[in-house]
Amino acid sequence: MNGMPTISKQTHTTRRALVLDNNSYFLDAVEKWAEINDIVVSATSHSDDFFYRLAMNDDIDIVFVSYNPIWTRTLHLLDKLQRFYPDIRTVVVVDSPHTPSVILMRSFGVNIIITKQDILSCLQKTITLDSSSLYLSPSIAGQVDDEHIDAKHRLTHEGVMLTQMERMVLAELSGEKTIQLIARERGCSAKTVSQHKQNALCKMGFRKLKEVFSINSKTNMAGLIYLPATLLFCQSYLDILKFSF
CATH class of the missing domain: 3.40.50.2300 (Response regulator)
Known part of the structure; x- marks a missing residue:
């Protein structure tokens, strides 16, 4: 182990x-x-x-x-x-x-x-x-x-x-994986991964991924x-x- x-x-x-x-x-x-x-x-x-x-x-x-x-x-x-x-x-x-x-x-x-x-x-x-x-x-x-x-x-x-797929996509993107790499590893299209990302951002009220993972001035x-x-x-x-x- x-x-x-x-x-x-x-x-x-x-x-x-x-x-x-x-x-x-x-x-x-x-x-x-x-x-x-x-x-x-x-x-x-x-x-x-x-x-x-x-x-x-x-x-x-x-x-x-x-x-x-x-x-x-x-x-x-x-x-x-x-x-x-x-x-x-x-x-x-x-x-x-x-x-x-x-x-x-x-x-x-x-x-x-x-x-x-x-x-x-x-x-x-x-x-x-x-x-x-x-x-x-x-x-x-x-x-x-x-x-x-x-x-x-x-x-x-x-x-x-978020759905399980949306959470997975955000988690992978936070690790600096590209949409193309995530799609290849998951056996789906880059368009599908991108759509999950956009759905997650929309639900959370953000337009760009950097808004989610940004660190404020403090x-x-x-x-x-x-x-x-x-x-x-x-x-x-x-x-x-x-x-x-």
Whole structure:
């Protein structure tokens, strides 16, 4: 199994959470949250290992998946989660309240979205939600309030849901595959792939693909403010935790 150790499938009564992220500040915050709520947390930065752990543990009922527009494999992972693990609460954690990214997450069936700038209460809230509950953290909700009414509609329960083919095309395009290559690999015409792309963009309210995967001025490609933002996120958690005992 690609060099992975062979282990028996685990079944426990303890609640478990699985995190897909490699940022130590965020992981520290999640571990503090889990300790308060008697939840066992495991973390990985590799999608293959992520699904391996899901398959080996029946008692994982909540997963945290980090998303950034420059990470190309996350959309494939989210699509797989929705298809094969629909009952597990999926919490997507975005770096900042970037509305196109949030709309994209909603179109992939994700209902719980928070940012790394949010406070402990947002993580606490996820415990009370089921997989079908809609929850946008305060920083995201505040950003959406400044957006056009169409954007608000796409973030509600009545918001758009892409088809499996539309999700696949967007996921492949996010990995910088061309329409021609996707068509060849899928055994269909480039026109068909292009139509799926246009249908997805239309449903989400965008005209061009770069609008979906663009990064706003608060988050640059080099991630230069990623660390400060995450430090603030972690510090706000730790400040609250001081008063939790």
